[in-house]
Amino acid sequence: MNKSEKFETNCIRIQAGRSQHKEHSVPVYQTSSFVFSNAEEARDVFAEIAEGHIYTRYSNPNSDEFIQKLCALEGAEDGIATSSGMAAVFLSMIAILQPGDHLLAPKQLFGTTYLLITNVLSRWGISHTFVDCRDTASWEKHILPTTKMIYAETPSNPGLELIDLKWMCRLAEKHGLYVVIDNCFATPYIQNPLKYGADLVIHSATKFIDGQGRTISGAVLGSRESIKDVKLLARIIGPTMSPYTAWLLSKSLETLAVRMERHCSNALALAQYLEKNKEVEWVRYPFLPSHPQYKLAKKQMKLGGGLVSFELKGGIKRSMKFINALKLLSLTPNLGDSRTTITHPTTTTHSKLTSEERKESGVTDGMIRIAVGLEHIDDIIADIEQAIKKT
Secondary structure, rough: OOOOOHHHHHHEEEEEEEEOHHHHHOOOOOOOOOOOOHHHHHHHHHOHHHHHHHOOOOOHHHHHHHHHHHHHHOOEEEEEEEOOOHHHHHHHHHHHOOOOEEEEOOOOOOOOHHHHHHHHHHHHOOEEEOOOOOOOHHOHHOOOOEEEEEEHHHHOOOOOOOHHHHHHHHHHHHOOOOOEEEOOOOOHHHOOOOHHHOOOEOOOOOOOOOOOOOOOOOEEEEEHHHHHHHHHHHHHHHOOOOHHHHHHHHHHOOOOHHHHHHHHHHHHHHHHHHOOOOOEEEEEEOOOOOOOOOHHHHHHOOOOOOOOEEEEEHHHHHHHHHHHOOOOOOOOOOOOOOOOOOHHHHHHHOOOOOOHHHHOOOOOOOOOEEEEOOOOOOHHHHHHHHHHHHH
């Protein structure tokens, strides 16, 4: 079907072409390679003068369908499906950056992305500068003659701090820089960085895109020109998404809009409850008026997202006791699940960072991150309330 103007329709109705069996639901093309009718067809497909699949490391009907859907939702021209979110992060950087290049990124980053920049890229002669995402006035003075890319996530993990995408893309255009945005927390339902001028958007599809904690996966999206080198590198090194995973994710996208509506309404209600609780030191949620970037969130995001970060009075000791007292919420570092999950970033997702690095990233010792699921909000709040009272 042709692309619709409606997000929900594209989530559901963009599909791979039907086979001779005229199936309603697209099958899983669980095959490593594809055959050709004759030698000439094989030659032309390999030469890229004819369309066709060669090898699932290169392409597959299931991954093509998944990427076609995501492109429609993000406003992208092309993309590549990857085996994990971090594979997508890695590809988006290493396909563009070379030894001698400089990367500019906010201090507020996912712990593994932070380690990729500091421990891996640095070995290959790619330097970096971390800046505070809230101090926009300082960014330009850190741009060097060798700066080639700005990489950021918004909202950030786990502090839920925002980047002004319009401002960032204008800054990058002024200096001729690539902009890569991790849109995992917002999903294409809430914001579309490419519309502001970003070159590439990445996703850990493991999270809200899958929505049920079943698989590991990622994606990189952009214009055909921006994604060209990323796709070539992926074809060479093979961070390939399996056909079954791509099929699963394509089916998951059918419910993305309705799921995000519930995630966000539940998260807002939880954030409002926490803000009124006298045992809570602070709470962070983009659509709370108390969020330092509330006006930007309302301008840039359709909804506030499914994540809430907060800290109880009593710091890290009380945080651990609180988590241990929970009965309903799942203690796991994953997020975007239909089930509400909770984690303590200092001892889990950001544990490999030094205490100073965590501090710079905005991760306090007592911080708790909740990925609000699809359960009834009364049950989520009741579990949190009883755990607070016990500690």
